[in-house]
Amino acid sequence: MTELRIGMLGLGTVARGVVSLLQRNAEEIRQRTGVVMRLVRIGTREPHITWGLNLDGITLDTDVDAVTQDPNVDIVVELIGGLDPAERLVHAALNHGKHVVTANKALIAQKGMGLFQTAQENQRSLLFEAAVAGAVPIIKAIRESLAANRIESIHGILNGTCNYILTEMRQRGLSFTETLAQAQEKGYAEADPSFDVDGIDTAHKLAILAAIAWGTPPNFSAIHIEGIRQITDADIAWATEMGYRIKLLAIAKYRDGGVELRVQPTLVTLSSMVSQVEGVFNAVFVKADFAGNTMYHGRGAGEQPTASAVVGDLMDLARHAMGSGGGRIHPLSVLPHYLRALPVHDVADLVGEYYLRLAVLDRPGVLAEIAAILAKNGISIDAIHQKGRSLQEAVPLVIVTHECRERDMRNSLLELERLETVREKPLIIRMESGLV
Amino acid sequence: MTELRIGMLGLGTVARGVVSLLQRNAEEIRQRTGVVMRLVRIGTREPHITWGLNLDGITLDTDVDAVTQDPNVDIVVELIGGLDPAERLVHAALNHGKHVVTANKALIAQKGMGLFQTAQENQRSLLFEAAVAGAVPIIKAIRESLAANRIESIHGILNGTCNYILTEMRQRGLSFTETLAQAQEKGYAEADPSFDVDGIDTAHKLAILAAIAWGTPPNFSAIHIEGIRQITDADIAWATEMGYRIKLLAIAKYRDGGVELRVQPTLVTLSSMVSQVEGVFNAVFVKADFAGNTMYHGRGAGEQPTASAVVGDLMDLARHAMGSGGGRIHPLSVLPHYLRALPVHDVADLVGEYYLRLAVLDRPGVLAEIAAILAKNGISIDAIHQKGRSLQEAVPLVIVTHECRERDMRNSLLELERLETVREKPLIIRMESGLV
Numbered sequence: 001m002t003e004l005r006i007g008m009l010g011l012g013t014v015a016r017g018v019v020s021l022l023q024r025n026a027e028e029i030r031q032r033t034g035v036v037m038r039l040v041r042i043g044t045r046e047p048h049i050t051w052g053l054n055l056d057g058i059t060l061d062t063d064v065d066a067v068t069q070d071p072n073v074d075i076v077v078e079l080i081g082g083l084d085p086a087e088r089l090v091h092a093a094l095n096h097g098k099h100v101v102t103a104n105k106a107l108i109a110q111k112g113m114g115l116f117q118t119a120q121e122n123q124r125s126l127l128f129e130a131a132v133a134g135a136v137p138i139i140k141a142i143r144e145s146l147a148a149n150r151i152e153s154i155h156g157i158l159n160g161t162c163n164y165i166l167t168e169m170r171q172r173g174l175s176f177t178e179t180l181a182q183a184q185e186k187g188y189a190e191a192d193p194s195f196d197v198d199g200i201d202t203a204h205k206l207a208i209l210a211a212i213a214w215g216t217p218p219n220f221s222a223i224h225i226e227g228i229r230q231i232t233d234a235d236i237a238w239a240t241e242m243g244y245r246i247k248l249l250a251i252a253k254y255r256d257g258g259v260e261l262r263v264q265p266t267l268v269t270l271s272s273m274v275s276q277v278e279g280v281f282n283a284v285f286v287k288a289d290f291a292g293n294t295m296y297h298g299r300g301a302g303e304q305p306t307a308s309a310v311v312g313d314l315m316d317l318a319r320h321a322m323g324s325g326g327g328r329i330h331p332l333s334v335l336p337h338y339l340r341a342l343p344v345h346d347v348a349d350l351v352g353e354y355y356l357r358l359a360v361l362d363r364p365g366v367l368a369e370i371a372a373i374l375a376k377n378g379i380s381i382d383a384i385h386q387k388g389r390s391l392q393e394a395v396p397l398v399i400v401t402h403e404c405r406e407r408d409m410r411n412s413l414l415e416l417e418r419l420e421t422v423r424e425k426p427l428i429i430r431m432e433s434g435l436v
Numbered sequence: 437m438t439e440l441r442i443g444m445l446g447l448g449t450v451a452r453g454v455v456s457l458l459q460r461n462a463e464e465i466r467q468r469t470g471v472v473m474r475l476v477r478i479g480t481r482e483p484h485i486t487w488g489l490n491l492d493g494i495t496l497d498t499d500v501d502a503v504t505q506d507p508n509v510d511i512v513v514e515l516i517g518g519l520d521p522a523e524r525l526v527h528a529a530l531n532h533g534k535h536v537v538t539a540n541k542a543l544i545a546q547k548g549m550g551l552f553q554t555a556q557e558n559q560r561s562l563l564f565e566a567a568v569a570g571a572v573p574i575i576k577a578i579r580e581s582l583a584a585n586r587i588e589s590i591h592g593i594l595n596g597t598c599n600y601i602l603t604e605m606r607q608r609g610l611s612f613t614e615t616l617a618q619a620q621e622k623g624y625a626e627a628d629p630s631f632d633v634d635g636i637d638t639a640h641k642l643a644i645l646a647a648i649a650w651g652t653p654p655n656f657s658a659i660h661i662e663g664i665r666q667i668t669d670a671d672i673a674w675a676t677e678m679g680y681r682i683k684l685l686a687i688a689k690y691r692d693g694g695v696e697l698r699v700q701p702t703l704v705t706l707s708s709m710v711s712q713v714e715g716v717f718n719a720v721f722v723k724a725d726f727a728g729n730t731m732y733h734g735r736g737a738g739e740q741p742t743a744s745a746v747v748g749d750l751m752d753l754a755r756h757a758m759g760s761g762g763g764r765i766h767p768l769s770v771l772p773h774y775l776r777a778l779p780v781h782d783v784a785d786l787v788g789e790y791y792l793r794l795a796v797l798d799r800p801g802v803l804a805e806i807a808a809i810l811a812k813n814g815i816s817i818d819a820i821h822q823k824g825r826s827l828q829e830a831v832p833l834v835i836v837t838h839e840c841r842e843r844d845m846r847n848s849l850l851e852l853e854r855l856e857t858v859r860e861k862p863l864i865i866r867m868e869s870g871l872v
Contacts, residue, residue, distance in 0.1 A: 021584055021726050031651060032583050116767045125764045129581070135727035137581030143769045145565070145573030147468050148457055148747035155871060214778055215467060215770035222780040230863055235793060238821065238834050239865075246865065258779035260786060267791050267867040273733070274871050276712065285872050290457050291571035291734065291744035293872045297709070298730035308727035311584035320756055321764055328561045328757055331552045333579045334651035342650055343694035344658040350696060355703050357671060385674060398674050427666055429675075429682065431703040435591060435710050436721050436729045 003036045004318050007073035007098070009064050009089055010080040011044040014103055014130070016051045017307030018077065023054065029311070031338040032330075033318040037311075043067040068093040075317060077310060078102040087111045094118045094126065099321060101313040103130035103306055109204035109220045112211070125321050127313035132205040133158055133282040135305030136298040137312070142212050142286060149288035151213040153253040158205040160280035160300045161189045161196035162228050162248040166265075167278045170236045170245070176229060188280060198227035199248065199263040206250035209284070210261055214254060224262040231265055239267050245275040348407040353382070353431040356401065356409075358416065359394040359424040362386075366421045367397075373415045374401070377408040394423035400431070439472045440754055443509035443534070445500055445525055446516040447480040450539055450566070452487045453743030454513065459490065465747070467774040468766075469754040473747075479503040504529035511753060513746060514538040523547045530554045530562065535757060537749040539566035539742055545640035545656045548647070561757050563749035568641040569594055569718040571741030572734040573748070578648050578722060585724035587649040589689040594641040596716035596736045597625045597632035598664050598684040602701075603714045606672045606681070612665060624716060634663035635684065635699040642686035645720070646697055650690060660698040667701055675703050681711040784843040789818070789867040792837065792845075794852065795830040795860040798822075802857045806833070809855075813848045815840040830859035836867070 006022075008015055022029070022037055030036055042055070043064035050060070068076055068089050076093035078100060080086045086107050093100050095118060102108070107115070108128050119126040129139045133156070142151065157163050161183060168179045180197065183189035195201045207220040228248050239246050244267040253260040268275045273295060277283040282300025287293050299305035319329050332339060360366050367384070374381060385398040401409070409428060416422050442458075444451055458465070458473055466472055478491070479500035486496070504512055504525050512529035514536060516522045522543050529536050531554060538544070543551070544564050555562040565575045569592070578587065593599050597619060604615045616633065619625035631637045643656040664684050675682050680703040689696040704711045709731060713719040718736025723729050735741035755765055768775060796802050803820070810817060821834040837845070845864060852858050 017726070025584055025586060025725070028586060029584060112767070116772070119767070120772055123764070126767055128767075135730055137577055137730075140576065140581050141573055143765060144752060145576050145748050146744065147751045147769065148461055148465060148744055150461060150464060155868075211768050213769075215768055215775055216778040217768070217775060219778075219780060224783040231865070234823070234832060235791075235863070235865065238793075238823075239791070241821075242819075242836070244867070249868070251868075256781070258781050260781045260783070262783055262786075265865050267865055268871055269869050272871045273712070276709070287872075288744065289461070290453070290740040290747075292741055294571055294573075294732070294734035295872065296730070296732060299728045304726040305728055308582065308584055308724065311726075312581050315583045316580060328559070329579060331548070331555070331562055331564075332647050332651055332653070333583065333649075336552070336556055339651055339653060342652040342655075344655060345692070345694050345696045347660040347696070347698055350698075355671075355675070357674075383678075385677075387670070387674075396670060400678070427671070429667070429671065429701050429703055431680070432591075432685070432687075433705050435704055435708045436723075436731065 002034065003038055004322060005038050005040045005072055005074045006077055006314065007041040007067040007070055008039060008077045008079060009043050009067055010078070011042055011047070011049065012079060013303045014306045014310065015079045016053065017303035018079070018310050019053050021307045021311050029315060031334040033315050034335050035318040037314060037318070040072055041067050041070055064089055065092065068098065069096050073098060074322065075099045075101060075314060078104060081106070083107060083111060090115055090126070091118050094122050094124050097122060097124065099125045099317050101127045101310055101317070103128070103310055105131040105201065105204040105208060109207040109218050113217045125317060127316060129313050130306050130309035132208050133284055134298065134300040134302065135308045136282055136284060136296045136300060137309070138209065138284045138296050139212060141296055142209065146286060146288050146291055146294070149290050151254065152287040152289060154209050154213060154284065154286050155249055155251045155274065156284035157247055157274065157277050157282055158250050158284070158300065159196055159202045159248060160282060161193065162202070163277065164188050164280045165197070166228060166231070166236070166246055166248065169233050170240065173233055173237070175233050176231060197229055199225040202248060202250050202263045206252060206261060206263060210252040210259060213252065214259060219261065222261060224264070226264040228265050243270050244268060245270060247274060249274070348410065350406050351403050352406065353403055353433070354401045354409055355429040355431055356399040357427045358397045358399070358422055360397045361421045361423065362389055362391065362395050363421060369419060369421065370416060373412050377412045379404040379408055379412060438470065439474055440758060441474050441476045441508055441510045442513060442750065443477040443503040443506055443511070444475060444513045444515060445479050445503055446514070447478055447483070447485065448515060449739045450742045450746065451515045452489060453739035454515070454746050455489050457743045457747050465751060467770040469751050470771050471754040473750060473754070476508055477503050477506055500525055501528065504534065505532050509534060510758065511535045511537060511750060514540060517542070519543060519547060526551055526562070527554050530558050530560050533558060533560065535561045535753050537563045537746055537753070539564070539746055541567040541637065541640040541644060545643040545654050549653045561753060563752060565749050566742050566745035568644050569720055570734065570736040570738065571744045572718055572720060572732045572736060573745070574645065574720045574732050575648060577732055578645065582722060582724050582727055582730070585726050587690065588723040588725060590645050590649060590720065590722050591685055591687045591710065592720035593683055593710065593713050593718055594686050594720070594736065595632055595638045595684060596718060597629065598638070599713065600624050600716045601633070602664060602667070602672070602682055602684065605669050606676060609669055609673070611669050612667060633665055635661040638684060638686045638699045642688060642697060642699060646688040646695060649688065650695060655697065658697060660700070662700040664701050679706050680704060681706060683710060685710070784846065786842050787839050788842065789839055789869070790837045790845055791865040791867055792835040793863045794833045794835070794858055796833045797857040797859065798825055798827065798831050799857060805855060805857065806852060809851045810837070810848055813844040815844055815848060
């Protein structure tokens, strides 16, 4: 089994997620790539802060440069953030023949071109799915899934902090300042929130998306950037009154041989999908000539979602750049010899709530008979709606149940069908209240 | 420049889209893969139906077997659909050393395992992104972007015909039969609609997604399948009354060492995102241990969206399995020498509607002064909201404009700020009404 040795720069929130993920899902990763991923070295300013992680066998010290040079390291994961020393270290790692995975949007947006060139010179990969929209795989979607398309426009909500603040301001009627303070308490905003609330972070991500969409160097400095500090609770209330939401949008549009690039608070109509993206979620909407409109939604930040994207990039490297499979990803993800038959649960055993529609003769005692059958099968009733009255014909009766087992429901149906007062085959439709 | 020669089986709707796409976006494809894709041969039952396409230089006849054997063909694209002869032809193509791309969900769901094995034996790729949810890149998302995760559940709307019918039934209050007839007229439903409305098509797609999510052979026959024929307009009306939508859902959940696999009409709460997926759109929701909930939305069928997915797969093959780049995809998608600086349009030139908030002294003539300034700059007013009255203090005045140029708006702001009756710096927020 091939081993892929990882050196990590930084040991903050995202790094903690990456370490946990590599440990928890080691077996899945191995079955899907044919590679064992081993974290061998971590360089961090504060090696004493280890979050209770099990770091046995991993070299852990403050020597970040050593991580980029260590001959025992195949891939460097850069999770320091910021430009300095991240830029220098990524160049060094590439020059030492390592592939690099980073979650650093400022670095890619502002120093990307130089890094891409170093990667190219060394025939190494520099991957950064985690830099934009966390767990939402928007970079892969544009670069690979939509690769056959001409991209017409991209718009999105790319900063969870701003979206959380705007959502809370609307839902609670609080001011920007109050809401920001609360977001800081909850850890959704930094002590110095300027990068987020002034739109810089969103603009970094927009610069990256536009660069990929149109094959152009990231052009962060050309982006028109407005933040959300000036938005009052009154603005939000008036927008709502007029049928709008206020969202901080990143917008990139191609037209007339050039691009529009802007980050700005925007009134969007309530009927748009983008208006429904709430709280810390991110969403990206891409319009392309053949694919049409596609949309990608998920958690844009945080320890676990960002770790998911970082390790996804590591697995891409394992499968493609470093793999022995000729670049083929196995059709069912895992290597063929790990395929396993999975038992399929009998639907009759499932528990759920049901919508039950009957056609009944409207006679005294009908409801009692039906309720008795359901009760006998252990099914309790949440609501009953009888629709219309008629002495001659059957009338519809709709019953909503509490949670019950499908088998009990099916048995009830058999008994209900036999009632003289039930005139058509009853219909059940499952209800799912816990869905996203 | 490497050339990649494509042989195609079938010349129906999707094939037409693939031919158009390969022609229209040939330059984008070349810049992003470093490969020229050339369609060299088409085998179809009806070679006289060519949809007005330019097929110069392409061998076009009824000999489908020849396509799978032609030494001038590198990749076979199977767009015949159904099991026979598609299954035989895909085996043949793989055995003759071709990679295969298909949009055939029935084939993968029911005969996939045998084909995967033939592909493996021949060290060739069999790609099928187009088989599930059209332009929505859900196969790549699960297999690659979420590869580091344990998938907990998947639910989705995977059949546009059913979703269109249910949406129309609700919006127009029509019966299933009437709506189906209309869908058939519009080309959203087949003459024989059973595959769609009885849930078979959705189940094929669910079998594929579950197989990829959990590394298990596609198990179509184990899926509990219900269609939508029995849903009445009254059911939909009652569901709406209770705060629900009825959707045909595909659901797969992992628990207790096994999976739940079911396709069934489901009452979903109006507050869920899945309830908002309307008309012919598809959406897939994935819950994963690290990524959390992610969602993917777009057109699930049709000539162009499906072609986008097919050619995306061809480009994956060009970049990985057949490419010379060591499996590396260039960071900005295009090969480095195709990068070009793109002009960025001046935001001042953009045209849009604006929300303008002023704080004004509530004196006679104030509105006239403001309106005159806007008029002088060519800005016309859509609506004015004055909020509250006060003789002493400034009161908020909100103006919504018709479309105007940002430059004119900025000039207006400079003049408005100078008015003695305008007490604070005015705020503008752009309005975007055309967003998805």
